[in-house]
Amino acid sequence: xxxxxxxxxxxHEELDQLRLQVExxxxxxxxxxxxxxxxxxxxxxATADAAYACDDEIDAMNVSLTERCYLLLxxxxxxxxxxxxxxxxxxxxxxxxxxxxxxxxxxxxxPEQPLLASSGDAWDVLLTVGDEAIExxxxxxxxxxxxxxxxxxxxxxxxxxxxxxxxxxxxxIQRLDGPEAVRIAMGMFVAGRALERIADxxxxxxxxxxxxxxxxxxxxxxxxx
Amino acid sequence: MxxxxxxxxxxxxxxxxxxxxxxxxxxRPDGSEREVVFDxxxxxxxxxxFRAVRDVDISxxxxxxxxxxxxxxxxxxxVLRCLNRMNDLIEIARVEGKVTYHGVDLYDREVNPVxxxxxxxxxxxxPNPFPKSIYDNVAYGPKIAGAKGNMDDIVEKALRGAGLWxxxxxxxxxxxxxxxxxxxxxxxxxxxxxxxxxxxxxxEPCSALDPIATARIEDLMQEIxxxxxxxxxxxxxQQAARVSDRTAFFTTEVNPESDTRTGLLVEVDSTDKMFSNxxxxxxxxxxxxxxG
Numbered sequence: 001x002x003x004x005x006x007x008x009x010x011x012h013e014e015l016d017q018l019r020l021q022v023e024x025x026x027x028x029x030x031x032x033x034x035x036x037x038x039x040x041x042x043x044x045x046a047t048a049d050a051a052y053a054c055d056d057e058i059d060a061m062n063v064s065l066t067e068r069c070y071l072l073l074x075x076x077x078x079x080x081x082x083x084x085x086x087x088x089x090x091x092x093x094x095x096x097x098x099x100x101x102x103x104x105x106x107x108x109x110x111p112e113q114p115l116l117a118s119s120g121d122a123w124d125v126l127l128t129v130g131d132e133a134i135e136x137x138x139x140x141x142x143x144x145x146x147x148x149x150x151x152x153x154x155x156x157x158x159x160x161x162x163x164x165x166x167x168x169x170x171x172x173i174q175r176l177d178g179p180e181a182v183r184i185a186m187g188m189f190v191a192g193r194a195l196e197r198i199a200d201x202x203x204x205x206x207x208x209x210x211x212x213x214x215x216x217x218x219x220x221x222x223x224x225x
Numbered sequence: 226m227x228x229x230x231x232x233x234x235x236x237x238x239x240x241x242x243x244x245x246x247x248x249x250x251x252x253r254p255d256g257s258e259r260e261v262v263f264d265x266x267x268x269x270x271x272x273x274x275f276r277a278v279r280d281v282d283i284s285x286x287x288x289x290x291x292x293x294x295x296x297x298x299x300x301x302x303x304v305l306r307c308l309n310r311m312n313d314l315i316e317i318a319r320v321e322g323k324v325t326y327h328g329v330d331l332y333d334r335e336v337n338p339v340x341x342x343x344x345x346x347x348x349x350x351x352p353n354p355f356p357k358s359i360y361d362n363v364a365y366g367p368k369i370a371g372a373k374g375n376m377d378d379i380v381e382k383a384l385r386g387a388g389l390w391x392x393x394x395x396x397x398x399x400x401x402x403x404x405x406x407x408x409x410x411x412x413x414x415x416x417x418x419x420x421x422x423x424x425x426x427x428x429e430p431c432s433a434l435d436p437i438a439t440a441r442i443e444d445l446m447q448e449i450x451x452x453x454x455x456x457x458x459x460x461x462x463q464q465a466a467r468v469s470d471r472t473a474f475f476t477t478e479v480n481p482e483s484d485t486r487t488g489l490l491v492e493v494d495s496t497d498k499m500f501s502n503x504x505x506x507x508x509x510x511x512x513x514x515x516x517g
Contacts, residue, residue, distance in 0.1 A: 008514030077463055079500040082513045215502030 011076050015085055018068060019147075022089055022096075025061040026141045028054060029100045033134045033198070036103045040130055040191070043113025051107045055100050062097040066090060081215070088212040092144070095201045095208070099137060102201070105194040106130070112187045119184050122172035126192055129169055132162045133195040133202070140202040140209075149213045155206030159199050166196045259286035262424060262454045263308055268322035270303050270312065278303050278488040281322070283473055285424075290446060290455040292465035292496065295475035295511070300488025301458045304475070305426050308456060309345035310338045343370055346417035350429040352409035354401035354416070359384075359393050362401045362412055366420040379419060386452075387415035388445045407438025411445065418453070425449075427457040431464065443468050462512055465496065472499040474508045 035051040038044060069090045072078065078086050109116065117123050136158050143151035169192045173185050211219035263285040270278045278300030285291050285308075293301035303312070310331060312318040324331045331341060343366075354362050363380045372379060380397070384390040389411045393404070401412055410430060417425055427446075431439040446455060446468050459465050465472050473493035477486040492505040503509050510516045 011514065079462070079466065079512050080503060080509050083501065 008076070011072075011078075011082075014072065015082060018065070018072070018086075018089055019144075021061070021065055021068075022093060023141070023145045025058060025065065025093060025096050026144060028058050028061065029096050029103070030138065030141060032058070032100055032103045032107075033137055036106045037130055037134060039107050039110045039113065040127060043110050043117075045110055048107045048110040051104060055104050058097060058100040062093050065093050081212075084212050084215060088208050091208050092205055095205050099198050099201050102194040102198050106191045109187050109191055112183075115180060116184055116187045116191070118180075119176060119188065122169065122176060122184075122188055125165060125169045125172050126188055126195075129162065129165045129192055129195045132165055133199040136162060136199045137202040140205040143206060143209055147209070147213065149210065152206040152209040152213070155203045159203035162196065162199045166192060259289065261285070262287050262327065263456075264323075264325045264328075265304070265307070266323045268304065268307060268320070268324060270300070270307060271319040271321070272315070273317045275485055276487050278475075281490045283490060283493050285454060285456055286471070287454050288450055288452075289470040290450055290457060290468055292469035292472045293456065293458045293475060294460075294462055294465045294472060295488070295491075296477060297460075298486050298488065299475035299477045301473075301475045302428055303488065304490075305428055305456060305458050308424070308426055309342050309347060311342075311347065313338055343420045344422050345424040345426060346420065346422040348410070348413050348417050348425060348427045348430045351433050352406055352413050354404070354409050354412050356400070356402060358398045359401050359404070359412060360397040363415050363419045366416060370420050372420070383415040383419035384412075386418050386449060387411045388441065388448070389415055405438070407434050407441055410434060410438065410442060414442075414445065418449070422453070424454045424456070427455065429458055429460060432460060439464070462500075466500045469496045472496045474499065474503070474505075474511060476507055476511065 032051050032054050035047050035054070038047045039051070069086050072086055076082075116126075136155065139151055139155055139158060142148070143155065169188070173188050173192070176185050176188075207219045207221075210216070261284045263283075265281055265283045265285075268278065268281040269276055281300075281304055283291075283304075293305060295301050306312045307320055307324055308326075308331075312320060320332060326341070326345070329336065355365065357365070360380055363383050364376050367376065367379050381390060381394075384393060389408060392408060393399075393412075396403075401409065404412060410433075414425070414430075431442050434442065443464065446457070449455075457465075457469065471493060472495075474491045475488050476491050477488050479486055492499070492503060492508045494504065498504075499508060500512055503512065
């Protein structure tokens with residue numbers, strides 16, 4: 001087909017901008033995940049405070065991008081891949097926002113960090129769960145910025161390997177003993193569960209992306225289990 | 226607000242049973258189950274030596290609305306006009322390939338084009354009522370066709386069918402020209418259905434109408450599709466998405482040796498598929514506005 005002037009140039013530029021804005025929101029979440037990692041390792045309160053401030057920014061981005069999508073739906077009546085794109089953005093930004101909130105659950109444990117870190121093997125496994133979850137999230141973010149079907153597909157498999165670490169964490173928590181065992185177990189469970197959910201939400205971002213790229217309704221079915 | 230925890234959740238009672246939210250299983254991807262009204266194969270249309278459209282293969286199903294979309298000059302109106310032999314009226318037009326109507330070759334020598342046009346009615350882009358009364362506009366076709374029965378009843382039935390009766394019943398003898406654009410177009414639909422056709426061909430029937438009159442015609446199409454098979458050419462993609470069951474996308478390609486354009490059919494599928502995940506990249510690019 002011979003090159004013809006695009007009919008809706010401005011609209012497609014806006015979609016490009018939207019993709020970049022989602023990426024920017026994803027980077028903000030990533031920064032908070034890095035802070036989460038720091039808080040887990042150091043219990044640093046200043047880092048925790050920075051994470052709270054950043055989460056407000058993430059929430060604001062979620063609101064403004066949602067409004068942007070509604071506006072584009074109303075004004076442009078997108079169809080086919082454009083419609084899938086706008087709808088996928090709506091779903092992905094709510095996943096990003098959720099990942100941000102889950103990171104904060106871990107960050108809120110900063111005052112407990114010295115106690116939790118004293119739990120030996122269980123603590124090491126928790127740190128690994130954290131590293132794996134963040135790695136998974138980064139794959140999701142890379143998949144989004146490159147709109148890469150291969151990376152998006154990989155996420156489902158990666159998520160299953162994290163589940164093994166999480167099971168290990170649970171059994172380590174069950175083995176805890178000593179006078180502070182209950183407090184430690186509660187803190188570890190809250191953190192472990194949040195990190196595992198971060199991995200789940202990253203896998204869902206992968207599924208949303210697979211739907212966006214392929215248009216196959218099967219990918220709409222992925223949910224948090 | 227405090228949630229009332231004693232209130233038991235019940236299923237809503239006003240659910241529309243016709244709205245099925247379970248996923249659709251495509252059991253007839255080629256629409257083969259539906260009765261085929263038109264079967265077009267290898268259709269090419271020439272104006273003199275110039276080939277306007279080539280290689281069109283499409284079937285039109287009974288009691289469905291089929292929409293033709295595509296950029297200007299892609300041949301959608303030309304193909305539409307082949308379906309009731311309107312191209313016969315253009316001296317230099319020549320049709321190659323096969324168009325069957327219920328299995329009968331529409332272009333067979335034995336076939337009477339006047340009878341074809343009685344069974345396959347047409348509504349045009351611009352409302353074109355005759356400069357006569359509302360009544361006479363509708364009665365004209367049945368009179369020519371030698372319709373039996375009470376003409377008043379025939380006229381009323383057609384006007385009701387076109388959703389115009391209540392607006393004009395008290396002034397049937399008034400000039401059709403006194404009607405608004407939207408009313409005139411519905412009068413043309415009444416005129417087309419007065420001869421009791423099976424198929425309605427509509428060539429951009431709303432392009433001269435305002436949004437309200439357009440919505441009225443679109444509603445009317447939904448109301449009458451149980452009785453008629455409808456093929457509509459439209460430049461308005463949202464209209465195709467709203468009203469049609471199946472959509473055919475046509476495009477054009479440049480003939481390098483003559484710098485002319487020939488239209489061709491790219492893809493035909495269920496409208497849902499065409500506007501959510503079309504198979505052909507050219508369709509995707511057109512419906513999303515990536516080329517015009």
